[in-house]
Amino acid sequence: MKFILKILSKILSERSIYYINKLRLGYNMVNDEKGYLNETGYLKSKIQNTLLVNEExxxxxxxxxxxxxxEKLNQNLDIFEYGSGASTLFFSKRVRSVTSIExxxxxxxxxxxxISDKSNINLYYIDLDKNYPNSIKKIDPYKKYDIIFIDGRMRKExxxxxxxxxxxxxxxxxxxxxxxxYKDGIKYITDLGYNSLNLRGLKPMGFKIDQTTIFYKSGNNCLKI
Known part of the structure; x- marks a missing residue:
């Protein structure tokens, strides 16, 4: 391979060599069974267009x-999530209860x-109107949750x-x-004294870098971060 590249380097332009090396790198990344793309399950999720990653x-x-x-979720936690889906199943395996709206x-x-056989999931259909953000109060005004996951509509609200x-x-x-x-919603949370931890990277099935933020208070939070 090195010999071939040496010959090609004399024939092809620098730009052409650059793209050949990109193709070579892509081939190696895809075929490395212990590499990031395969270990995470990303490659399978992208090819098969699924959130079923490593059998889960x-x-x-x-x-x-x-x-x-x-690593951090445990059976003592109660979660509320705006927006249901694969996350609902993922959470239900790891926490005490999941309350989700859709x-x-x-x-x-x-x-x-x-989820019909999952006793720790409560799923509610909620109309998408001005009252959607307040559905957390309507379901149970006195219930407090360890984690609130915002991944539905009207996220700022x-x-x-x-x-x-x-x-x-x-x-x-x-x-x-x-x-x-979402910047006004983020400011509202941080003004309450929450720190922010931005996590960036590939999602299953995705191509671009996506960001999710964890908001927490130092020294005393359910994820111990």
């Missing part, structure tokens, strides 16, 4: 955050069938609506937190 459904979050959640009726019906349902050591997770339209 995972949230549509970057792999760095998925690894943290696998605004898409067809998707709600599909997920409801999938959801950030502002959750304060009464937070525990002292609660953690908030906001997906796609690098979007400019």
């Amino acid at each position: 459904y995972v949230p549509w979050l970057n792999f760095s955050l998925i690894d943290i959640l696998k 605004h898409d009726k067809d998707w709600f019906k599909k997920i409801n069938k999938v 959801c950030c502002i609506s959750i304060t009464e349902n937070l525990k002292e050591g609660s953690v908030i997770i906001l997906d796609d937190s690098d979007r400019a339209k």
Whole structure:
């Protein structure tokens, strides 16, 4: 291979060699069974267009955050999530209870069938209107959650609506937190004294770098970060 590249370097332009090396790198990355793309399950998820990664459904979050959640979640935690899906199944295997809302009726019906045998999941259909962010209060105004996962619609408004349902050591997770339209919601949370940890990387099935933020208070939070 080195001999061939040496000959090609005399014939082809520097730009051509650059693209040949890119193809070579891509080939090696795809075929390295112990490399990142295969170890994480990313390659299979992309080729098969699935969130079933290494025999388990995972949230549509970057792999760095998925690894943290696998390590930190435990059976003493209660989670509320705006938006249901593979994350609902993933969480239910690791925590005490999952309360999830869904605004898409067809998707709600599909997920409801999938979770029918999961006793620790409570899934609610909620209309997407101005009251959507406050559904956390309507379901149970007195319930406080260890983790609130914001991955549905109206995320800025959801950030502002959750304060009464937070525990002292609660953690908030906001997906796609690098979007400019969420900056006011982020400011609201950080003004409450929460630190932010931005996690960036590939998501299952994705191509670009995505960002999710964990908001936590130092010294006393349910994920111990």
